[in-house]
Amino acid sequence: MKRVNFALTSLAAASLLVGMYSCKPKSAAIASGADGASKAYVAPGKYDEFYNFVSGGFSGQMSVYGLPSGRLLRVIPVFSVDPEKGWGYSEETKPMLNTSHGFVPWDDLHHVQVSQTNGELDGRWAFGNANNTPRVARIDLNTFRTAEILELPNSAGNHSSPFITENTEYVVAGTRFSVPMDDADGDVPIDSYKQNFKGTVSFISVNKDNGNMDIAFQLLCPGVNFDLSHAGKGKSHGWFFFSCYNTEQANTLLEVNASKNDKDFIMAVNWKLAEQLVKDGKGKQQAVRYASNRYDDKNHAATSTIKTSVTVIDTKDHPGLVYMMPCPKSPHGCDVDPTGEFIVGSGKLAALIPVFSFDKMMKAIEAKDFEGDYAGIPVLKYASVLHGEVQKPGLGPLHTEFDGKGNAYTSMFVSSEVVKWNIQDLKVLDRVPTYYSVGHLMIPGGDSRKPYGKYLVAYNKITKDRYLPTGPELSQSAQLYDISGDKMQLILDFPTIGEPHYAQAAPADLIKGNSVKFFKIDENNHPYVSKGEATTKVWREGNKVHVNMTMIRSHLTPDNIEGIKVGDEVLFHITNIEQDWDIPHGFAIKGANNAELLIMPGETTTLKWNPDRVGIFPMYCTDFCSALHQEMQGYIRVSPASSNVPIKYYTGQEPGAASASK
Amino acid sequence: MKKLLSFLVIAATLYACGGPSEADKQSESSTAATKELTPEGNPTYDPKRGEGKFTDVAISDKLDAAMAKSGEKVYTVKCAGCHKLTDENLVGPGWKGVTLRHTPEWIMNFSTNTDEMLDKDPKAQAQLEICLVRMPNQNLTDDDARNVYEFMRENDGVK
Numbered sequence: 001m002k003r004v005n006f007a008l009t010s011l012a013a014a015s016l017l018v019g020m021y022s023c024k025p026k027s028a029a030i031a032s033g034a035d036g037a038s039k040a041y042v043a044p045g046k047y048d049e050f051y052n053f054v055s056g057g058f059s060g061q062m063s064v065y066g067l068p069s070g071r072l073l074r075v076i077p078v079f080s081v082d083p084e085k086g087w088g089y090s091e092e093t094k095p096m097l098n099t100s101h102g103f104v105p106w107d108d109l110h111h112v113q114v115s116q117t118n119g120e121l122d123g124r125w126a127f128g129n130a131n132n133t134p135r136v137a138r139i140d141l142n143t144f145r146t147a148e149i150l151e152l153p154n155s156a157g158n159h160s161s162p163f164i165t166e167n168t169e170y171v172v173a174g175t176r177f178s179v180p181m182d183d184a185d186g187d188v189p190i191d192s193y194k195q196n197f198k199g200t201v202s203f204i205s206v207n208k209d210n211g212n213m214d215i216a217f218q219l220l221c222p223g224v225n226f227d228l229s230h231a232g233k234g235k236s237h238g239w240f241f242f243s244c245y246n247t248e249q250a251n252t253l254l255e256v257n258a259s260k261n262d263k264d265f266i267m268a269v270n271w272k273l274a275e276q277l278v279k280d281g282k283g284k285q286q287a288v289r290y291a292s293n294r295y296d297d298k299n300h301a302a303t304s305t306i307k308t309s310v311t312v313i314d315t316k317d318h319p320g321l322v323y324m325m326p327c328p329k330s331p332h333g334c335d336v337d338p339t340g341e342f343i344v345g346s347g348k349l350a351a352l353i354p355v356f357s358f359d360k361m362m363k364a365i366e367a368k369d370f371e372g373d374y375a376g377i378p379v380l381k382y383a384s385v386l387h388g389e390v391q392k393p394g395l396g397p398l399h400t401e402f403d404g405k406g407n408a409y410t411s412m413f414v415s416s417e418v419v420k421w422n423i424q425d426l427k428v429l430d431r432v433p434t435y436y437s438v439g440h441l442m443i444p445g446g447d448s449r450k451p452y453g454k455y456l457v458a459y460n461k462i463t464k465d466r467y468l469p470t471g472p473e474l475s476q477s478a479q480l481y482d483i484s485g486d487k488m489q490l491i492l493d494f495p496t497i498g499e500p501h502y503a504q505a506a507p508a509d510l511i512k513g514n515s516v517k518f519f520k521i522d523e524n525n526h527p528y529v530s531k532g533e534a535t536t537k538v539w540r541e542g543n544k545v546h547v548n549m550t551m552i553r554s555h556l557t558p559d560n561i562e563g564i565k566v567g568d569e570v571l572f573h574i575t576n577i578e579q580d581w582d583i584p585h586g587f588a589i590k591g592a593n594n595a596e597l598l599i600m601p602g603e604t605t606t607l608k609w610n611p612d613r614v615g616i617f618p619m620y621c622t623d624f625c626s627a628l629h630q631e632m633q634g635y636i637r638v639s640p641a642s643s644n645v646p647i648k649y650y651t652g653q654e655p656g657a658a659s660a661s662k
Numbered sequence: 663m664k665k666l667l668s669f670l671v672i673a674a675t676l677y678a679c680g681g682p683s684e685a686d687k688q689s690e691s692s693t694a695a696t697k698e699l700t701p702e703g704n705p706t707y708d709p710k711r712g713e714g715k716f717t718d719v720a721i722s723d724k725l726d727a728a729m730a731k732s733g734e735k736v737y738t739v740k741c742a743g744c745h746k747l748t749d750e751n752l753v754g755p756g757w758k759g760v761t762l763r764h765t766p767e768w769i770m771n772f773s774t775n776t777d778e779m780l781d782k783d784p785k786a787q788a789q790l791e792i793c794l795v796r797m798p799n800q801n802l803t804d805d806d807a808r809n810v811y812e813f814m815r816e817n818d819g820v821k
Contacts, residue, residue: 518801521739532739552743553795554753577743579800627794628753652752 036491039482042069047512050444052457052505053112053126053139054478059498060107062128062139067444067455067505068480070494078137078146079107079130087146089595091571091606092526093295095304099133099151100289108132111162111228111502114141115206119166119233119338119449123510125211127162127171134158136171136204138211140297142514147295150213153182153288153310154200160226160242164206166233166449170216170271173202174226174242178249181220182288193251197223200312201242203271212294217278219269219322220314222375223249225258226267228333228399233449234340236358238272241343243327243334247374259349263326263382265374266334266345268361273321274313282318283311298525300603316376323365324374325356326382333399337408338449342387342423344408346397353390353397353410355426361385388426393419398439399502401446403453403483409446411438411458418458418481420488432488434479436462443483444505452507456481456488459500467495476500517581519602526604528573533557538649545647547572551585551599553626555651556619559634563647566611566640572597575604586622589636596622611638709785713778714771719808721766725820726812733806733813740800741810747817753795761811761818769814770807773800 042048048066051073056063060080064073081088081097088097088105097103107130115125125147126139134155140147152158152173160174178197180186188196198220205216225246232239244265250257277283288310295302315322325345333346343356363369364384371381396414403409407429410419416437420430440459444452458481463474475495482489521531530536530548536557537548545568550557564570576585578601588596592609599605611617621632639645711717737745744753760769764785772779772786776799779786790796802810 520801533743534738550743552753553798555743557743577739578798579740580798583798626796 036482036489039489040068040070040480040492042066042071047508049508050452050455050505051508051511052442052444052503053114054459054496054503055109055112055128055499055501056497057110057476057499057501058108060109060130061498062109062112062126063497064144065478065494065496066508067457068492070478070480070492072497074144075497076139076144076146078128078139079104079109079135079149081105083595084598086595086597086605086607089607090597091608092301092604095302096146096149096293096295098293098304099135099291100153100306101133104133107135109137109498109501110159112504113162113164113171114504114506115168115211116164116166116448117168119237121445121448121450121504121506121510122168123506123514125168125206126504127164129158129161129173131157131159131176134173134175136162136173136213138206138213140211141511143297143516145295147211147297148213149291149293150204150215151290151292152202152215153290154198154218154220154286154312155179155202160201160229162204163229163231163240165231165240165271166237168206168208171204171206171213172229172231172240172242173204174229175199175201176225176227178223178225181286183286190251193223194249197249197251199224199226199244201226201240201267201269203274214292215290215310217274217283217311217313219274220312221267221322222316222377224265227331230334230336230343230447232340232358233336233338236336236340236343238270239358240269240271241334241336242267242269243331243345244324245330245332259330261329263328264330264347265324265379266327266331266343266356267377268323268325269315270321273318277313277318277321278311283313285309286312297519298523300519300524300526300605319378320365322377323361324377324379325361325385326371326379327354327356328352333397333410335400335402335408335447337402337423338404338451340449344400344410346400346410348396348398348413350397351392351395353393353400353421355387355390355423356385357387360387390421390426390428393421393428394431399441401441401443401456402451403443403446403456404451405453407453409441409443409456409483409488411441413437413439413461418456418488420483430487432481432490434458434460435466435477435493436460436464440500440502442503442505444507447504452505454482454484455505456483457503457505459496459503461499463495466493518579518583519600521575521577521579521602524575524602524604526573526575528571528606529604530557530573530575530577532577533651536649538563538647540647543568545570547574547649549574550577551575551587551621551632552577553583554621554628554632556621556632556634557651558649559651561634561647561649562637562639563645564611564636564638565643565645566614566638568611570609570611570636572607572609573604574599574607576601578602583625584623585625585632587619588622589619590617598623611636614638614640707782709783710765710768712768712771712775712783712786714767714775715804716767716770716774716807719766719770719811721815725816727816729809729812730816731813733809733811733816736802736806736810737813740802740806744795744797751793754793754797755789757814757817759818761814761820766811769811770804772797773802773807773810774804775799 050067052065077087134152138148156179157176159176178199224244229242246258327345328347328350331345394412394415480492576599746756749758
């Protein structure tokens with residue numbers, strides 16, 4: 001018995017060891033890099049540590065992922081219509097996509113910025129840029145909806161945007177394409193670029209209470225391509241840095257003609273001085289046309305206003321406002337480290353990464369250490385402003401992010417890798433491959449004063465063989481790296497919506513507690529709201545018929561409507577009178593030419609419908625809401641244009657009942 | 663012997679994994695709580711009162727007409743879509759007689775703590791089997807809930 005007991009005890013000890021090893025795989029496995037799955041694993045029902053806001057590129061939208069799991073949480077419609085959410089289809093959201101060119105249903109969103117206070121992420125808003133028809137959007141991170149879209153006059157290809165100053169005082173927008181200004185005669189030969197084409201950089205003020213955006217001023221600049229930008233921070237707060245290429249001012253075959261100069265520029269803008277110049281009345285009012293679109297969460301509707309004037313300051317007329325720093329060669333990324341001292345220009349055709357020093361720049365400005373001027377703008381001497389160069393970092397440097405521990409991480413498009421280097425001594429510390437052709441990089445808070453240097457995500461342009469093939473068209477991909485140790489470690493790979501360019505991530509704790517769960521019906525100020533079924537009605541206004549309808553599990557009120565005629569314009573103003581989280585209702589009617597609706601609890605949304613023929617038309621709830629969802633339906637009778645069928649509507653009454661037609 | 667062996671293995675595994683998770687502990691303790699008895703010897707979960715913040719609602723013999731009026735306003739916006747004032751079922755049961763069937767605490771807890779009550783309360787669950795639509799939490803304030811109760815009393819003939 002004793003011996004047996006001993007054997008059992010040994011067995012128990014052995015299973016104890018096995019158990020410990022299998023449940024706590026923390027040493028050997030990490031070293032071997034085989035624990036990627038566990039690092040990215042977020043158990044079912046558990047929350048991610050970070051929200052990741054990712055640009056959708058040519059999709060025009062912004063997607064939200066959880067990190068480290070890579071779960072897709074939401075696609076926020078911004079610059080493109082989105083049938084899933086009725087964005088751009090409901091009458092209330094159509095004005096959001098209005099521009100001076102009319103309704104633009106699809107654009108190209110490249111870069112994302114999360115608002116900051118004191119240079120740190122504050123989680124209030126996310127900004128995105130429309131690259132094609134130049135606009136900037138503000139997304140409210142309480143509702144995860146686009147709250148505002150502002151068009152930019154005097155602009156073409158809004159690429160150098162929507163980068164922000166450290167208290168979100170301004171969002172900038174720099175033109176990629178230089179063009180003749182809006183108030184000039186634009187009917188000029190294209191090869192008159194050097195005479196007639198100008199670049200602008202817009203500073204958009206952000207109201208710190210409600211976030212509303214207005215163009216504070218535009219800086220008129222030489223005709224070049226502005227590419228990317230970042231604000232100074234800390235000691236360099238008050239300055240903004242823009243990378244410029246095509247300083248050759250080519251208008252055709254740019255891949256050759258804009259790649260001739262050995263150095264282009266990082267343009268440094270003293271925006272505090274610009275602010276002062278505007279205050280002193282030095283700006284010129286220019287007649288332009290641009291749309292300012294705002295969504296109101298109480299009216300549940302957007303309004304689009306066309307504005308007609310903008311303040312412009314000509315940079316060459318104001319010494320001290322703008323300086324050029326020579327930068328090899330066709331710089332793309334323009335990134336400022338967390339201290340605000342170092343400005344990294346990524347010359348995409350250069351075999352090195354130049355790092356500029358803010359202190360040296362200020363000294364050089366003071367000493368007027370210029371090598372000449374470019375279209376009237378002083379050009380500082382390269383050697384005087386350079387902190388140093390990262391030698392042989394890889395091929396095709398594009399973008400740099402920071403971990404807050406003195407390291408920088410640069411994406412290498414041509415050599416498909418991420419390179420980690422030390423900002424002070426410029427030595428390369430580590431490199432990892434990406435799959436494939438990485439564009440932007442993102443560390444949570446990695447362009448702010450307070451990076452969360454735990455993860456890095458690489459957003460790749462080419463996916464090829466990474467996932468099961470889906471024909472010629474593949475999703476793009478993102479790759480998540482653990483950067484908490486000395487060596488970067490790839491831990492997850494996930495597909496993205498559209499093409500991811502820049503992205504941001506913020507700790508979930510900054511945002512999740514503010515998330516709106518439903519809209520309070522008491523605060524609903526929509527002009528056609530139905531606060532309860534008793535207030536629903538169908539009423540005619542000429543050939544317009546308004547249907548003030550409610551939805552609640554599981555019926556429409558009214559659900560039988562007669563007296564509609566061919567040629568009428570029917571406006572369904574539908575109020576979801578539920579007051580609980582995650583109980584949306586949908587609405588669809590046969591033959592509707594625009595779309596369906598998706599209505600959040602407490603919200604009112606309008607669908608326009610033009611009945612085109614006589615008959616009975618079904619309508620129903622499209623979002624599975626309850627066990628009786630399939631019963632949530634109704635009918636509309638459409639009569640000939642000449643008919644005398646009166647308006648009549650009811651729910652739950654037999655036709656002809658006295659109370660039916662109200 | 664066999665028992666001892668399995669006990670040892672279980673103990674070893676438990677120990678190695680650091681014991682039950684937080685979640686397990688929580689569910690254990692909540693199960694334990696429901697088994698606790700009050701000094702009267704009843705379970706602490708009182709099906710007459712339901713689950714929620716209302717434990718003792720003072721009700722006067724007479725109707726408070728102002729409260730009932732406020733309650734009616736809430737009813738029109740948030741409740742009338744599903745509840746008639748007669749005894750006829752719509753989505754949910756008609757309200758005629760509801761104050762005679764349930765205590766004020768039960769009604770106010772159900773209207774403010776709907777999900778937990780539907781998950782736990784036998785009467786709420788029995789009603790769900792009939793209606794098959796989970797009552798939505800319409801996010802009534804405490805005052806709303808009390809006023810709606812007064813409106814229900816008015817509907818049940820209290821003057």
